[in-house]
Amino acid sequence: MEGPAPVLEARAVTARHRGTPALLRDASLSVRAGECLAVVGRSGGGKTTLARCLAGLHSRYEGQVLLDGAPLPRSLRRRDRAQLAAVQYVFQDARAAFDAYRPVLDQVARTAVRLRGVRPGAAEEEAVAALGRVGLSEGTARRRPGGLSGGELQRAALVRALLARPRVLICDEVTSGLDSVTRRGVLRLLADLAREPAGPALVLITHDLDTAALADRIAVLDAGAIVEQGPAAEALTAPRHPFTRALTGSPGAHGPR
Structure with missing residues (x-):
């Protein structure tokens, strides 16, 4: 018997930059509600390009990306508020994803205002509570990004995306560059998200x-x-x-191609 329909699906996606060979060739995959899908491979293999196509951040592709079976606009700028909220993207470099001159709390709360129509005061209360659940105090969150560590900013970036109440959360190398202790904390947070019955589908790049x-x-x-x-x-x-055998170090690996 067939399982539930995918919430997000890529069908035969071939992507390139202007004047370059294809970065992604005929890629098809899907993720269902409540599921966690990891997209793995070596650097330069096309993982981030695929993630950016799914999120509307890379529009130069052939094929389709579908949300609940309906094609999504290729460009983020052409997606409506519901579509923007439904598919959220967390960048590898959390520091670059925040405005250096505005408090982190304001930027996190803004997601609920912009994508869900929540009043600013209520959005700030919701953001404070959500940040507290991942170990970030209100005092810490009221600082500008320069006053937070890389791990704190990565947790804030995850909370900011979650305040959109997404159907799908795409996380692009979010543990890369973190020290081992911080990395374990972010992994625990992702594991908790993956276990939540009403949580978003996760795509881990x-x-x-x-x-x-x-x-x-x-x-x-x-x-x-x-x-x-x-x-x-x-x-x-x-x-x-x-x-895959080479990537995992499994017996019978023939080495990188």
Whole structure:
């Protein structure tokens, strides 16, 4: 019997920059409500390009990205408020994703105002409560981004995206560049999100196998093509494709292609 329909789906997506060979070739994948999908591969393999196509941040592609079976506009600028809220993107460099001159709390609360129509006072209260649940006090959140650590900003970026009440949360290498303690804290937060019954579907873009192990399913990208998809435990412990075996260090690996 077929499972539930995908909440977000990519169909035969081929993406490029102007005048360059394809960065992504005929990529198809989907994620269902309540599911966590990890997209893994080496740097330069097309992971971030795929994530940006899903989020409307890279519009030069062929194929389709669908939300609940309906095509999404390729460009973020053409998506309506409901579509913007439904698919949220958390960048690898959290510091660059915040305005350096405005308090972090204001920027987090703004998501609820802009995408859900919440009044500013109520949005700030909601933001304070949500930030508190991930260990960020109101005093810390009222600082400008320069007054927070990289890990604190990454948690704030996750909360900012979650205040949109997204259907899908795309996290692009969000543990990259963090120290081991901070990285474990962010991984725990992602694991908690993955276990929430009413939480968003998660798409984790990563080269880190510990992060990928949080997922229900894994899609493996090599040189712009998806070479393997399947349950996470199977892909990590009994991979079928030579590239996946090389990536995981499994017996029988033939090395990077």
